[in-house]
Amino acid sequence: MTERELPSNAQIADAFDLIADLLDIEGGQSRHRILAYRRGATRIRGERQSVATLALAQRATELPDIGSTLQDKIVELCDTGQMAALVRLCERIPAGLASIARLQEIGPKRARAVWSTLGVVDLEGLGGALADGRLATVDGIGPKTITAVTEQLAALARGADLNERIPAGRAYPLAAELVEVVRQVAGVTRAEIAGGLRRGSETVHDIDIAVATTDVAAVQRAIATSRLVAEVLSSGERGSAVATHAGIRAEFRFTPPESFGNLLQHLTGSKAHNVRLRERAVRAGRSLSEHGVSDSDGQVTRCADERAVYALLGLPEIDPELREDTGEIAAAEAGLLPTLVTVEDLRGDLHVHTTWSDGHDSLVDMVGAARDLGLEYIGISDHSKALAMARGLDADRVRRQWDEIDAINAANPGITVLKACEVDVLADGALDHDDDLLAGFDWVTASLHSGFRQAQRQLTDRILAAIDNPFVNAIGHPTGRMFGKREGYPIDLEAIVERAAATGTALEINAQPKRMDLNADMARRALAGGVRLIIGTDAHSTTELAVRRYGIAMARRAGAAPERIVNCLPLAQVQAIRQESTARR
DNA sequence: GCCGTTTTCGGCCCGACTGTTTTCAGTCG
Numbered sequence: 168m169t170e171r172e173l174p175s176n177a178q179i180a181d182a183f184d185l186i187a188d189l190l191d192i193e194g195g196q197s198r199h200r201i202l203a204y205r206r207g208a209t210r211i212r213g214e215r216q217s218v219a220t221l222a223l224a225q226r227a228t229e230l231p232d233i234g235s236t237l238q239d240k241i242v243e244l245c246d247t248g249q250m251a252a253l254v255r256l257c258e259r260i261p262a263g264l265a266s267i268a269r270l271q272e273i274g275p276k277r278a279r280a281v282w283s284t285l286g287v288v289d290l291e292g293l294g295g296a297l298a299d300g301r302l303a304t305v306d307g308i309g310p311k312t313i314t315a316v317t318e319q320l321a322a323l324a325r326g327a328d329l330n331e332r333i334p335a336g337r338a339y340p341l342a343a344e345l346v347e348v349v350r351q352v353a354g355v356t357r358a359e360i361a362g363g364l365r366r367g368s369e370t371v372h373d374i375d376i377a378v379a380t381t382d383v384a385a386v387q388r389a390i391a392t393s394r395l396v397a398e399v400l401s402s403g404e405r406g407s408a409v410a411t412h413a414g415i416r417a418e419f420r421f422t423p424p425e426s427f428g429n430l431l432q433h434l435t436g437s438k439a440h441n442v443r444l445r446e447r448a449v450r451a452g453r454s455l456s457e458h459g460v461s462d463s464d465g466q467v468t469r470c471a472d473e474r475a476v477y478a479l480l481g482l483p484e485i486d487p488e489l490r491e492d493t494g495e496i497a498a499a500e501a502g503l504l505p506t507l508v509t510v511e512d513l514r515g516d517l518h519v520h521t522t523w524s525d526g527h528d529s530l531v532d533m534v535g536a537a538r539d540l541g542l543e544y545i546g547i548s549d550h551s552k553a554l555a556m557a558r559g560l561d562a563d564r565v566r567r568q569w570d571e572i573d574a575i576n577a578a579n580p581g582i583t584v585l586k587a588c589e590v591d592v593l594a595d596g597a598l599d600h601d602d603d604l605l606a607g608f609d610w611v612t613a614s615l616h617s618g619f620r621q622a623q624r625q626l627t628d629r630i631l632a633a634i635d636n637p638f639v640n641a642i643g644h645p646t647g648r649m650f651g652k653r654e655g656y657p658i659d660l661e662a663i664v665e666r667a668a669a670t671g672t673a674l675e676i677n678a679q680p681k682r683m684d685l686n687a688d689m690a691r692r693a694l695a696g697g698v699r700l701i702i703g704t705d706a707h708s709t710t711e712l713a714v715r716r717y718g719i720a721m722a723r724r725a726g727a728a729p730e731r732i733v734n735c736l737p738l739a740q741v742q743a744i745r746q747e748s749t750a751r752r
Numbered sequence: 753g754c755c756g757t758t759t760t761c762g763g764c765c766c767g768a769c770t771g772t773t774t775t776c777a778g779t780c781g
Contacts, residue, residue: 197753198764199753199754199763199764200753200754201753202753202754202764203753203754203764204753206753206754207753207754231754231755232753232754232755233754234753234754234755235753235754236753236754237753237754271779271780272770272771272778272779272780273779274778274779274780275778275779276777276778276779277778277779306772307771307772307773307777307778308771308772309771309772309773310771311770311771311772312771312772362781373781375781401768401769401770402769403768403769403770404768405767405768405769406768406769408769418781420768433766433767434781436781438781441765441766442765442766443765444765445765445766446764446765448765449764449765450757450758454765454766455765455766456765456766456767457766457767457768458766458767
C-alpha cells in the first residue's frame with residue numbers, strides 16, 4: 168500500500184473558502200449556500216484531527232456544518248488532488264478575483280464590478296488600474312476606497328500580511344490601558360475588554376472594548392484625545408474605531424448601563440458562538456442582539472450582566488474561554504460545563520529564574536515578589552550548565568544556591584521556597600544534572616533548549632527519556648514554539664501524554680506570551696489523556712510573574728479545573744507527587 | 753449547503769457605519 172499525502176485541514180478550508188468567494192463574486196447564488204461553504208471552512212480550519220482522514224472514513228459528516236456534499240468534495244480532493252466543482256468555477260470566475268474581494272472596503276460586489284468594467288482579474292491588474300486612474304471610474308468606488316486600496320496594495324508590496332494576527336501578549340497590555348482611558352470618563356459605569364482577548368485567544372486581530380456609559384460624547388472625546396490613539400477611523404453613537412500608535416486597531420462600543428451584559432456578550436463572541444446562541448433564541452421565539460433579548464411581541468429585555476443574557480436563553484453562564492462553538496452550548500444545557508481554573512487558584516510557581524542564571528532579579532527579590540502576589544510556594548528553577556549562554560548552574564553552584572534557599576526559609580519569608588531547577592534535556596536524551604544531584608531537588612522541570620532540528624522520533628524519544636527519569640516531575644515548554652520566531656518542534660504528543668500519565672509527570676503550560684506552550688488544544692489533549700498540567704511563568708524578573716494570566720488563559724481554553732493543575736494544589740500535595748515519583752527509583 | 757424539541761423541506765443571526773448615493777447597498781464585525 169502506498170502512502171499518499173493527504174490535504175491538510177488548512178488546504179481543505181482554503182478550497183472551500185475559495186468556492187465561497189467565487190460564488191459570492193459570481194452572484195445569483197443563495198447566500199446561505201455560500202455561508203454553508205464558509206462555515207464548513209471555518210469548522211475544518213479549527214479542527215484538531217485530520218478532516219481528510221475523517222472524510223475518507225465517511226465520518227466527516229459527524230462534524231457540525233459538514234454534510235455529505237462537503238464530505239464528498241473532501242474525498243475527491245484526497246483522491247484526485249482537486250475539486251471538479253472548484254475547477255469549473257474557476258473557468259467561469261478568475262480565481263484572482265477572490266484576492267481582490269478580500270481587500271478591505273472591496274468585497275465581492277466591487278470585485279465583480281472591477282472585473283466587468285475593467286477586465287481586471289487579479290491584484291497585479293488592480294495595481295495597474297489604480298496607477299493609471301481607471302479604478303476610480305468603477306461604480307461604487309470613490310476616493311476613500313481608492314485610498315484604502317492604495318494603502319493595502321502598498322502594504323502587500325512590502326510583504327505585509329494583511330490578516331496578521333497579533334499575539335495576545337502584545338495586545339493585552341495596550342487593551343488594559345485603553346480600558347483605563349474610558350474608565351476615567353465621567354458617566355462610564357463599566358468598561359471591559361471583550362473579543363478574542365477576553366476569550367483567551369493566543370492571537371487577535373484587534374482589540375474590542377465594551378463600555379457602559381450615560382455620556383457617549385464624553386467617551387468619544389476621551390478616546391480621540393488619548394495619547395495612545397493615532398487616528399480615529401470611525402465614530403458614531405454606538406462606537407468608535409481607532410488606530411493606535413502601537414499599530415493595533417481598537418474598537419470601542421457604547422451602551423447604556425442597563426444593557427451592558429448584552430453588549431459584552433455580543434462583543435466577546437466568538438462569532439460562531441453568537442450565531443448558535445441567536446439560532447437558539449429564534450427557536451424559542453426570541454431575538455438576541457447587543458441591545459437586548461426581544462420576544463415575539465417586540466418586548467425587549469435588557470441585561471446588565473452576561474449571566475442574565477444566558478439565563479434568558481435557559482443556560483448557565485458560559486465562561487468566555489469556552490465560547491468557540493465547540494459544543495459548549497450543549498455542555499451548558501446538560502450541566503456539564505467544567506469549573507475552570509482562575510488566577511486566584513494558583514498557589515505556587517515552580518518555574519522562575521534568578522540572577523543565579525539568566526534572570527534579571529535576585530533570588531530574594533523573586534521570592535518577595537511571589538509572596539506579594541499571595542503565592543504559598545515558589546520553586547527557584549535556574550538553568551543547568553549546558554545552557555552556558557544563560558550561565559546555567561553546575562553541581563557546585565546548585566549546592567551553594569540551596570544554602571541560600573535554606574537561609575531564606577530559615578528567616579521565615581512568608582512563603583515556602585523550593586529547590587527546583589530547569590534541567591536541560593541534552594541532544595542524546597540524557598539530563599544535564601546527574602541523578603544524585605537531581606534527587607536533592609524539591610521539584611524538577613526538564614526542558615529542551617537545543618537540537619530542535621532533530622526528527623520527530625528523536626525529539627519525542629528525548630522527552631520520553633526525561634519523563635522516564637524518576638526525578639523529573641514536569642516537562643517545560645513541551646513544543647518549544649516561539650511566536651514570530653519558530654514553529655514548535657515536531658513531537659508525538661500522544662506518546663508523550665501516554666507516558667506522562669503513566670509516570671505522573673506533569674506537562675507545562677509555559678505562560679510566557681511568546682510561548683504559550685502547551686497551547687490550548689494540546690493542553691486539552693493532555694487532560695483527556697489523564698495528565699496533570701502545571702502553569703509555569705518562566706519569569707526572568709519580578710514583573711514577569713504577571714504573565715501567569717496567559718498560562719491561565721490556555722488552561723481555561725483547555726477546560727482545565729484547578730485540581731488538574733499542579734501548582735493549584737497545596738504544597739503538601741506537590742511534595743507528595745514528588746515523593747511518589749522518586750520512590751520509583 | 754446544512755439541518756431538525758417546527759425533523760427530509762423550508763427555513764437559515766443581528767445590527768452599525770460608511771461611502772457613494774440621492775435613499776441605500778455594501779462591507780464589516
